[in-house]
Amino acid sequence: MAYYICPNCKRRSVDLDGYEGFSTQAVQCRECGFGFLFELLEDYYPAPETGFVVCDKDRRVLAAGRGVFELTGYNTADLLGREVAEVLALSDASPIGVVQEWGVRKLGQDLAIKTRAGIEKLVTIDFFPAYDDDGGLLLALTPR
Numbered sequence: 001m002a003y004y005i006c007p008n009c010k011r012r013s014v015d016l017d018g019y020e021g022f023s024t025q026a027v028q029c030r031e032c033g034f035g036f037l038f039e040l041l042e043d044y045y046p047a048p049e050t051g052f053v054v055c056d057k058d059r060r061v062l063a064a065g066r067g068v069f070e071l072t073g074y075n076t077a078d079l080l081g082r083e084v085a086e087v088l089a090l091s092d093a094s095p096i097g098v099v100q101e102w103g104v105r106k107l108g109q110d111l112a113i114k115t116r117a118g119i120e121k122l123v124t125i126d127f128f129p130a131y132d133d134d135g136g137l138l139l140a141l142t143p144r
């Protein structure tokens, strides 16, 4: 069974039998029309205020979903192509290395980021590796 989540609106979907035709190809979100879904190994329930940031294998931001602006002060356009740990001034970027090297999730990491205004904000971040061989990752940021 495969679980998918929309990085933008956080709609979850489950591919029970392949009926929806999920594949390695990009699949649009049926809720908001966002261009691709992120595959998760296990089901995951984000908090209402959680914001998702999707990165490529070089940790550069590919997409930022709803809620990220409220958390960080950055619009998607401000984040695209930027190294995620750098642009958010992550207090500890080592979980990213673990996720990318070992392909495991690192959930519930209590970290700090800096908003666009330079204000430190305490967040809990769940890190997920991408399973589509691109080597990317997903960050789920939740204020605490």
Ligand SMILES: [Zn+2]
Residues within 6 Å of the ligand: 006, 007, 008, 009, 010, 011, 029, 030, 031, 032, 033, 034
């Ligand atoms: Zn969506």
